[in-house]
Amino acid sequence: MAEESILTDDFLRELMNVGEVDILVGMPTYNDAATVGQVVQAVRAGLIKYFPRQRAVIINADGGSKDATPELVRAASISDLRQPSGLTALRTLHSISTQYPHGGENGQALRLLLAAADLLRAGACVVVSADSVNIEAEWLDRLLRPITNGSADLVTPLYHRHRFDGLLVRNLLYPMIRAMYGKRVREPYPSEFAFSGRLGSYLLGQDIWSEDGGNSGAEICITISALAGNFQVAESFLGSRGRIEHGPADLVHAMRQTVGVSFWLLDPTFPAWSATTGSQPVPSSGGGPQVTLEPLRINRKRLHQMFQVGVAELEPVLKSILAPPTLAELQKEAAAPQETFRYPDDLWVRTVYEFAASYHKSVISRDHIIQALAPLYRGRAYTFLVENIDATGEQTENKVEDLCLTFERLKPYLLEMWDGRK
Amino acid sequence: MKLLRSKPRHPPFVGFADFYFLGSLNLVMPQTAPWYQDAIIYQVHARTFYDSNGDGVGDFRGLAQKLDYLQDLGITAIWLMPFFPSPLRDDGYDIADYRSVHRNYGTLEDFKSFLDAAHQRGIRVIIEMVLNHTSDQHPWFQESRSSRDNPKRDWYVWSETDTRYRGVRIIFLDTELSNWAWDPVSKEYYWHRFFSHQPDLNYDNPAVREEMWNVMKFWLDMGVDGFRLDAVPYLVEREGTSCENLPETHAVLKELRAKLDQQFPGKMLLAEANQWPADLRPYFGNGDEFHMAFHFPLMPRMFMGLKLEDRKPITEILQQTPAIPDGCQWCLFLRNHDELTLEMVTDMERDYMYDEYARDKNMRLNLGIRRRLAPLLDNDRRRIELMNGMLMSLPGTPIIYYGDEIGMGDNVNLGDRNGVRTPMQWDGGWNGGFSAADPESLYSPLMLNPVYGFQAVNVHSQKRFEHSLLSWMKRIIKVRKSAPVFGSGSIEFLYPANHRVLAYIRQLGNETVLIVNNLSSAAQAVELDLKRYKGNILIEMFGRNIFPRIGDLPYLLTLGSYQFYWFRLRRI
Amino acid sequence: MWEKFVAESTRATREIVTDAAQFLPHLLEMLIIVVLGWLIAYVLRAILRSILRLTKFDRFSEHTGASRLLNQAALPSSSELLSRLVFWVAWLGFILLGVGVLGIVGLQQHISNFFGFLPRLFTALFVFFFGFLAASFFSRAALLAAVNADLPSPRLISSTIRTLLIILTISMAFEELELAEHTVLVAFALIFGSLMLGLALAFGLGGQDLARRYLERRFGRARKEEREDELSPL
Structure with missing residues (x-):
């Protein structure tokens, strides 16, 4: 896909008017009318307060909202608007809006923002989520300052989270990406993040904008590409992460976006991760x-039940993905009654690695591999919930750290499977 | 119905009503504007211009000799800095005798002949008048302080305590601790808003008001065309107030204006009050107080807009500028004898200005930057032209500070603001052609460096070339004078999406001028919404070239680095 | 008598010898054609292999997903498969050509029939192959979807889909071969119909309770879930 096809003539004209900028704030939206006004205000306040001298632009990439989201962004963009806080901007602050075709999927929006950043030669870009309910002006400073x-x-966020929020991140994404690329990035799938113009141009030139990674899960693509490309990554604490839920979370969809994309990226980044051992904090x-x-x-019971049913019913599928000992062990665990059932770290890590290797070898349809992992993840999530139900925050963190170390310890196992036959 | 000079408005709301309103105004527009609305003022100090007697200090005879130069430049009025007898502890703003000329600058006769010579050339003369205070050397104060029962005692503000008018701000914080000073002779405190050697006159005393009018009358009788009234907000004091901008002060000023209009029609009063435009607005009264006032906040914002490459600071301040009565006018300037004042900007803006224009702490003074135009703009001819272009085309009467028309530099090593008050550079010869005296005896050292020194920057060399800054200044002044719309037309900003382009339309009667400025160092394309002027063709005012006719589409212009256009709109 | 016998024998022998003498060149011709055919086919395979390697056909087939299917069917890579196929078809053609040279009456007819039948055979094989692959793919997709959506009896759903697809494939392949097409079609209709009837009966009668429980569980849980806290995986 050529670049010119993603930037419309109107958008290009607006970019011409904006001209070269120092900071680009990207905001992908899709039916975010309830929150977008507040987010734009926070962004404007942040820019005026912390980056008054920098040339900045807010670019909204809208996926075809039906609720007048882009109009709200433009309405909040009156450049001579007096801030209620008494802050006045030194410069004109443009807020422009454009459409991208794939409704709801961020990948094309991010690509569009990267293209715009490249054209405007933005030195720093920050992407904010338009459905945040508690974004503050300080976030801009914390994300952009490094x-x-x-x-x-690349600056990824640290959030104030509930200990059972983001179980997939804690049980799979964070530990695995940490073990693979050697950097402890707590939120590899961030809703708010910032990156340098240098990284932006690099990402734009990467072959990650195809169907697999480009449409969904582009955020994780960016994190992994930055890590694999040896870019400096930093983290900034933002605060609590409040989101408006647009609908019930679909686990399989979420896994495709994150686990699928990170498995997919193991292929092109093999030279980077195969040479890495251990991990360093960022x-x-x-x-x-x-x-x-x-x-x-x-409903823990239901998690457990779905795990049990999954292991039993998916046996023929799991057979082609997992090594026989792993499968046998898994079946043994699944047979245990709910009270004593645990999905131990070691087994979970081997499961994940075997799935990754099977994904690499395409033993069956890659999408089926990801789908088959979903019930197993439920079992792991159940274990995490049960093990941490009475734990302190610190104990929970220690558990996550233990899992990470297991991922790191068993990495040679993945490398072994990568080339050889099971 | 009052003429709106500056119409605060937002782009989406430029509507039919505004247009209609402007159209209806044209019917009541006076045929010829008062002289000061179309004037181009040249600000000069007699000391700095030309020394006719070789004593190292400029004088009125010298100034008179250089009137041909000023006439050739095209300016229509001269604003003279204080030239009265004075101990010169505040650049002559501490006057010791209102009815005479400081001996350094010549005699009253010299002044009279200078005035006549200027009038012969069609150049008007504006002089300084300090109403608020005198020097403590003035005979009135000497009398007043001599004893508590002297008849002139209540010509000044005396008090037994220093606790009256508490809370009134001290202006010169660096040097003064209080607005009251102890007089050891009469054992009382006297009031002074500025330096302690400048006691404030008591305007509650009718005798003072009468005497000050007589002083002004003295000069008006001689033929001066207007006064720049210094420090006007502070004339009257009242307990419990800030003692600034009081109604009683306005009453005093209105009384002066009434006498002026009655006895000397056509003369002009210019207010010096470093205030926000909205606070300045009362000094125009209902057209019955001042004719003109300086627009202080605009100037730093023009520099800021240029550095930011963003029109926002300029449009914003002009949006906040209130409309002023018919027959009144703003005075605009790029630089003057003082520092580039940053009082009328926010802290954030001030920090920015300091960082961009006065990185060297030595360049800063009080709340401002003590530099001349050319060094401020890195001696960049394109930026100097652009800034002058804006000065000449924004609504108001432009003031050119002497030497800026040839791009003179400054000497920040001289104390206070003396760095921008070095002698005028006439040629590359002895003392730059300013004086025949020994260089050591000049009132101020000349600029000598290879960039701004008199051998590099002088009138004589610039006169020789068509492309010199001086020749260019002559041209732009000529163009400006060719269109009265610049002096008294209305202004309406266009808000093209490209924020690096400042575009506005000036209109007077059926004359319409479009001005487009590129504040950026890079070439820019801009699309102007000129639908309302559809069918007009544009004529570039400097070269008189024809540009394409305005159609339905946005009018596309491309501008080079710091380029600007002045177009006359013509329907043919 | 003896003489007659000898004369007959001599004549027969002569005839056989003559026949053999007539036949032997044909046989030689055939052998030459077969050997030449093998050579040509071998060269063809080599050429095709290098062309496919040069055009990166394997990568293309990987992108289209064909490699994955072949892999699952334990077949060699697609370029290898194609080259082998071309080799065998070419050689087989030459063998048949050689046999034709023998001039055996009746065989000629069969050979031309064989060549006429060849394209359809290929198509049928093709349908068979991809039909089976599709059956395994879609049945697995259904299984995974059912497990993740928490539907009852995922295996039953999956194998039903697999069976139906296989039957469909077989009927399509037979139709292509123009063999017993009607029988197959009728068989398919019968099986499909009875399956549906069986399902309907199962759900209607036998599975009444199951269906009720299932529905209750679905909607009952949905209502209960609303009161539970949503657990975001990300």
């Missing part, structure tokens, strides 16, 4: 990740 002072090329500012402990009502 970029503008030249100490990082520089972070503003405090570490924090967890909250309010009790949650979760």
Whole structure:
């Protein structure tokens, strides 16, 4: 796909008017009318307060909203608007809006923003999520500062999360990406992140914008590409992560976006990850990740049940993905009653690695491999919930750390499977 | 119905009503504007211009000899800095005798002949008048302080305590601790808003008001065409107020104006008050107070807009500028004898200006930057032209500070603001042609460096070339004078999406001028919404070239680095 | 008598010898054609292989997903498969050509029939192959979807789909071969119909309770879930 096909003539004209910028704020939207106004205000306030001298632009890439989201962005863009806080901008601040075709999927929006950033020669770009309910002006500073002072090329966020929020990130994405690429990036699938113009141009030139990675899960693509490309990554603590839920979370879809994309990227980044051992922390500012402990009502029984059914029913599929000992062990665990059932770290890591290797070898349809992992993840999520139900925040963190170390320890197992036959 | 000079408005709301309103105004528009609306003022100090007697200090005879130069330049009025007898502890703003000329600059006769010579050339003369205070050397104050029962005692503001008018801000914080100063002779405190050697006159005393009018009358009788009234907000004091901008002060000023209009019609009063435009607005009254006032906040924002490559600071301040009564006018300037004042900007803007224009701390003074135009703009001819282009085309009467028309430099090593008050550079010869005296005896050292020194920058060399800054200044002044729309037309900003382009339309009667400025160092394309002028053709005012007719589509213009266009719109 | 016998024998022998003498060149011709055919086919295979390698056919087939299917069917890579196929078809053609040279009456007819039948055979094989692959793919997709959507009896759903697809494939292949097409069609219709009837009966009668329980579970749970906290995986 050529670049000119993603930038419309109108958008290009608007970009011409914006001209060269120092900071580009990208905001993909899709039916975010409820929150977008507030997000734009926070972004404007952040730019005026923390980057008054920099030339900045807010670009909204809209996936065809039906609720007048782009109009709201433009309405909030009146450049001579007096801020209620009494802050006035030194410069004109453009807010422009454009459409991209794939409704709801961020990949094309991000690609469009990267193309715009490249054209405008933006030194730093930040992407903010339009459905955030608690974004603050400070976020801009925290995300952009490491970029503008030249100490990082990618800044990922740290959130204040509930300890059972983001189980897939904690049980699979974070530990695996950490083990693969040797950098401890807590949020490899960020909703808010910032990157340098240098990284942006590099990403735009990467072959990651095809159907597999480009449409969904582009955020994880960016993180992994930055890590594999040896760019400096930093983390900034933002605060709690409040989102408006647009609909019930679809686990399989979420796994395709994240696990699928990270498995997919193992192929092109093989030279980078195969040579990496251990892991280092990335520089972070503003405090570490924090967890909250309010009790949650979760149907654990159902998680366990779906795991059991999955292992039993998917046996023929799992047979072609997992090594026989792993499968046997898994079946043994699945046979245990709910009270004593646990999905141990070691077995989980081997499961994930065998799935990754099978994905690499395409033993069956790659999408089926990801789908087959979903029920197993439920079993792992159940285990995590049960093991941490009475744990303190620190204990939960320790559990995650243990899992990470297991991922790192068993990495040679993945390398073994990668080339050889099981 | 008052003429709106500056119409605060937002682009989406430029509508039919505004257009209609402007159209209806044309019917009541006076045929010829008052002289000061179309004037181009040249600001000069007699000391700095030309020394006719070889004593190292410029004088009125010298100034008179150089009137041909000023006439050739095209300016229509001269604003003279204070030339009265004075101990010169505040650049002559501490006047010791209102009815005479400081001996350094010549005699009253010299002044009279200069005035006549200027009038012969059609050049008007504006002089300084300091109403608020005198020097403590002035005979009035000497009398007043001599004893508590002296008849002139209540010509000044005396008090037994220093606690009256508490809370009134101190202007010269660096040097003064209080607005009251102790007089050891009469054992009382006297009031002074500026330096302690400048006691404030008591305007509650009718005798003072009468005497000050007599002073002004003295000069008006001689033929001066207007006064720049210094420090006007502080004339009257009242307990419990800030003692600034009081109604009583306005009353005093209105009284002066009434007498002026009655006895000397056609003369002009110009207010010096470093205030926000909205606070300045009362000094125009209902057209019955001042004719003109300086627009202080615009100037730093023009520099800021140029550095930011963004029109926002300029459009924003002009949007906030209130409309002023018919017959009134703003005075615009790029630089003057003071520092580039940054009082009328926010802290953030001030920091930015300091970082961009005065990185060297030595260039800063008080809340401002003590530099001349050319060094501020890195001696970049394109930027100097652009700034002058804006000065000449924004609504108001432009003031050119002496030497800026040839791009003179400054000497930040001289104390205070003396760095921008070095002698005028006439040629590359002895003392730059300013004086025949020994260089050591000049009132100020000349500029000598290879970039701005008199051998590089002088009138004589610039006169020889068509492309010199001086020749260019002559041209732009000529073009500006060719169209009264610049002096008294209305202004309406266009807001093209490209924020690096500042575009506006000036209109007067059926004359319409479009001005487009590129504030950026890079070439720019801009699309102007000129639908309302569909069918007009554009005529570039400098070369008189014809540009394409305005159609339905946005009018596309491309501008080079710091380029600007002045177009006359003509329907043919 | 003896003489007659000898004369007959001599004549027969002569005839055989003559026949053999007539036949032997044909046989030689055939052998030459077969050997030459093998050579030509071998060269063809080599040429095709290098062309496919040069055009990166394997990568193309990987992109289209064909490689994955072949892999699952334990077949060699697509370029190898294609080259081998061309080799065998070419050689087989030459063999048949050689046999034709023998001039055996009746065989000629069969040979031309064989050549006429060849394209259809290929098509049928093709349908067979991809039909089976599609059956395994879609049945697995259904299985995974059913498991992840928490539907009852995922295996049953999956194998039903597989059976139906295989039957469909067989009927299509037979139709292509123009063999017992009607029988197959009728068989397919019968099986499909009875399956549907069986399912209907199962759900209607035998599975009444199951169906009720299932529906209750679905909607009952959905209502209950709303009161539970949503657990975001990301």
